[in-house]
Amino acid sequence: MDINEIIKPENLVYDKSAVLNDDVMHYCPGCTHGVVHKIMAELIEEMGLQEKTVGIAPVGCAVFAYNYIDIDWQEAAHGRAPAVATGVARLHPDNFVFTYQGDGDLASIGTAEIMHACNRGENILVIFINNGIYGMTGGQMAPTTLEGMVTSTTPNGRNVDLNGYPMKITNLIAQLPGTSYVTRQAAHTANAARKLKRSLKKAIQNVLDKKGTSFVEVVSTCNSGWKMTPVAANNWMTENMLPYYPLGDMKDSEKGEHSEN
Amino acid sequence: MGEVRLMKGNEVLAEAAIRCGCDGYFGYPITPQSEVMETLMARQPWNETGMVVLQAESEVASINMVYGAAGSGKKVMTSSSSPGVSLMAEGISYIAGAELPCLLVNVQRGGPGLGTIQPSQADYFQSVKGGGHGDYKLIVLAPSSVQEMNDFVNLGFELAFKYRNPAMILADGAIGQMMEKVELADFKPRRTNEEIEAECGDWATLGKPKSRKKNIVTSLEMDSDIMEANNLRFQEKYKKLEEEEVRYEAIQCDDADFVLVAFGTSSRVCQKAVEIARAKGLKVGLLRPITLYPFPKKIIKELARKAQGFLSVEMSAGQMVEDIKLSVYEAGSNARVDYFGRMGGIIPSPNEVVEALEDKFSWELSYGVKRSY
Numbered sequence A: 001m002d003i004n005e006i007i008k009p010e011n012l013v014y015d016k017s018a019v020l021n022d023d024v025m026h027y028c029p030g031c032t033h034g035v036v037h038k039i040m041a042e043l044i045e046e047m048g049l050q051e052k053t054v055g056i057a058p059v060g061c062a063v064f065a066y067n068y069i070d071i072d073w074q075e076a077a078h079g080r081a082p083a084v085a086t087g088v089a090r091l092h093p094d095n096f097v098f099t100y101q102g103d104g105d106l107a108s109i110g111t112a113e114i115m116h117a118c119n120r121g122e123n124i125l126v127i128f129i130n131n132g133i134y135g136m137t138g139g140q141m142a143p144t145t146l147e148g149m150v151t152s153t154t155p156n157g158r159n160v161d162l163n164g165y166p167m168k169i170t171n172l173i174a175q176l177p178g179t180s181y182v183t184r185q186a187a188h189t190a191n192a193a194r195k196l197k198r199s200l201k202k203a204i205q206n207v208l209d210k211k212g213t214s215f216v217e218v219v220s221t222c223n224s225g226w227k228m229t230p231v232a233a234n235n236w237m238t239e240n241m242l243p244y245y246p247l248g249d250m251k252d253s254e255k256g257e258h259s260e261n
Numbered sequence B: 001m002g003e004v005r006l007m008k009g010n011e012v013l014a015e016a017a018i019r020c021g022c023d024g025y026f027g028y029p030i031t032p033q034s035e036v037m038e039t040l041m042a043r044q045p046w047n048e049t050g051m052v053v054l055q056a057e058s059e060v061a062s063i064n065m066v067y068g069a070a071g072s073g074k075k076v077m078t079s080s081s082s083p084g085v086s087l088m089a090e091g092i093s094y095i096a097g098a099e100l101p102c103l104l105v106n107v108q109r110g111g112p113g114l115g116t117i118q119p120s121q122a123d124y125f126q127s128v129k130g131g132g133h134g135d136y137k138l139i140v141l142a143p144s145s146v147q148e149m150n151d152f153v154n155l156g157f158e159l160a161f162k163y164r165n166p167a168m169i170l171a172d173g174a175i176g177q178m179m180e181k182v183e184l185a186d187f188k189p190r191r192t193n194e195e196i197e198a199e200c201g202d203w204a205t206l207g208k209p210k211s212r213k214k215n216i217v218t219s220l221e222m223d224s225d226i227m228e229a230n231n232l233r234f235q236e237k238y239k240k241l242e243e244e245e246v247r248y249e250a251i252q253c254d255d256a257d258f259v260l261v262a263f264g265t266s267s268r269v270c271q272k273a274v275e276i277a278r279a280k281g282l283k284v285g286l287l288r289p290i291t292l293y294p295f296p297k298k299i300i301k302e303l304a305r306k307a308q309g310f311l312s313v314e315m316s317a318g319q320m321v322e323d324i325k326l327s328v329y330e331a332g333s334n335a336r337v338d339y340f341g342r343m344g345g346i347i348p349s350p351n352e353v354v355e356a357l358e359d360k361f362s363w364e365l366s367y368g369v370k371r372s373y
C-alpha cells in the first residue's frame, strides 16, 4: 500500500477524539496524565456524553485539565473536588460529573471530602492519579510515597517512623458502602491502557445508572518528579509501585454493599 | 399583607430560602445557627419546591458544595457561625475569584478561637474586608430584626446574581435566636432550567452543547496581564457596588450633634439610647448601616459636616469605627470619632451607651462648641 492509499479516510484505524482539543499539553513528555486525558476524551465522545459532562479539575498538575478536554469544567480548591462535584451532581442529577485528582489532592489535603463523598454514594466518578509524589509543586512527599523513596522533602528516603506509611486509600474507599465500583489500574503499557479504558467505561456507566460512587485509581509515573526518563519511570513503577499497589478490581457490586477486602 | 408569624431569626432564614426559590442549602451544625438546617430538614422542601438540602461533613465541604452548585448556575446558600466561617474562608475566596453568585450567612458568636456561643459582632473585619486571601469583597448585609432576616435572603440573592458576587448576611446570635413577628414573603417558584440557561448559560457549567465553547469556572490565571485585568474588573464591580448599592437607616440624624453608628443588635440598643439621650436634651441621632460593604460613607461624610462627634457602638473591640474614621477623614471634617462596645457575648445596655457618649464627648458637651473645620 502506498502512502496515499493508507491515509484514505476509509482506511483510518485510529483518530484522536474530537473531545480532546489541539492545545499543546503542559504535561511533561511521558507523564501518565496525558494518557488518562486521552482515554476520558475518547469515552466521553464514544458514550455521547459531551453535552452532559461536567469535569472537576484538582489542584495539582492536572489543574489545567480543563484546557484540553472539550467539556464544561470547574476548577476546585486543593482537595475539595469531591465536595464541588457533590454540589454540581446534587443540583444537576442528569449531568455526568467526574473529579480528576492527584494523590496529594485526594489522599492528603482532601481526605475528608473524598471519604464523605464516597460514603454518601454521590453519583460521580472519581479518577485518582497516584504517582507517589507531589508533581506540581516540584516533587515533595505524598501520602502515597513508597517507603525509602527519595523526594525533595524526604531526601534520605521516606522514613516510616517520621512520615508514617504509604497510604492505600483506595482500599479504604472500597470499604464504603456508598461506592459500587472501586478499581486500581495503570496506563504504562498499551494493554494496561486498554484495561483502564474498560474500567473507566464501566465506572461511567455505573454513574449514569445511579449506582453511587465509582472510583478508579491509576497507578502513575511522574518522571520529572522521580527524576527519571519516561522509560525508567515505567520500569521503576512496575518494579516498586505495583507490588505495593497491586492492580485489579477491589469492589464491583451494588451501592449499599460492604466489601470484604 | 403576607403571612405573619412569630418566628426565630434562624428559622426565618430557612423559610425565606424556600419561599424565594432557593435551589440548595449546604451546611454544618454550629451554635447559634443550627436551627437553619434543622428547620429546613423538618420542612423537607425537596417535596415542595425541589430544593436540595444536605448536611456536609464540614464547613470546608459545605462552602465547596456551594461553589460547585453556584458554578452550575443554581441559587444556593450556606449558613454558619464564626469558627465555621473562618474555615470557609478559602472557599469564599475561590467563589469571589470565580465570580459565582451565592448567599452566605454568618450568625456571629464571640471569639477568638472557640470563644463563646453568645452573640458578637467581631467578624466585621473578616466580612467587610474580604476575609480570605486576595483582593475581593463580599456584599455584606446586616439585619437588625427577624423581619430583615427574612427580607435579606431574597435581597442577598438578588444582589449576588446582579453582580455575580457572593453576598453575606452578617447577623449575630441574638438576631438568630430571638423570636419576633415577621411578615413572610410570598412563594416564588425556583427558576426553570430554561431560565437558568438564559441567565447563566454563558458562564455556568450546565453541560456543553455543540453551539457554544466550553464554560470553565475557575479563579486561576497564569498570565499576569490577564490576572491583573481580572482584578481590575473586580475592582470596577466593587466601585459600582459602592456607588449604587449602599443601604442605611438614619434615625433623628437631621439635627444631631452626636451620631451613634451601630448595626444589627447593637443598633437596637442604640435606638433606645437615642430616646434616653434626647430626653436629657442631647441632640443625638443613630445611623444604622444596612450594607456594611458597601459602607455608607457618603451619608457619614454629610453628617460629619454638622455633627461634633460619632460614637461607633459595637459588640467587638472596635472594628467598624475604623471605617467611620476613614469617612470622616475623607470629608475633611474634624468631628471626633470614638468607640464604645462590649465583648465576650455581652450586649451593651442603652444607659451604658449614653454614659459612654457623655464620657467620651465630655469636652464637646461642656463647651457646646461646634468645632471648626
Ligand SMILES: Cc1ncc(C[n+]2csc(CCOP(=O)(O)OP(=O)(O)O)c2C)c(N)n1
Binding pocket: A059, A060, A061, A062, A078, A101, A102, A103, A104, A105, A106, A129, A131, A133, A134, A135, A136, A137, A142, A222
Ligand atoms: C491549600 C493549598 N495548599 C497547598 C497548595 C500547593 N500545591 C499545589 S499542587 C500540590 C500537590 C499536588 O500533588 P498531587 O495532588 O499529587 O498532584 P500531581 O501534581 O502529582 O498530579 C500542592 C501541595 C495549594 N495550591 N493549595
Ligand code: SF4
Binding pocket: A026, A027, A028, A030, A031, A032, A033, A061, A131, A135, A136, A221, A222, A223, A224, A225
Ligand atoms: S511533574 Fe510529574 S505529574 Fe506533573 S506533568 Fe510532569 S511528570 Fe506529570
Ligand SMILES: [Mg+2]
Binding pocket: A102, A103, A104, A129, A130, A131, A132, A133, A134, A135, A142
Ligand atoms: Mg501526585
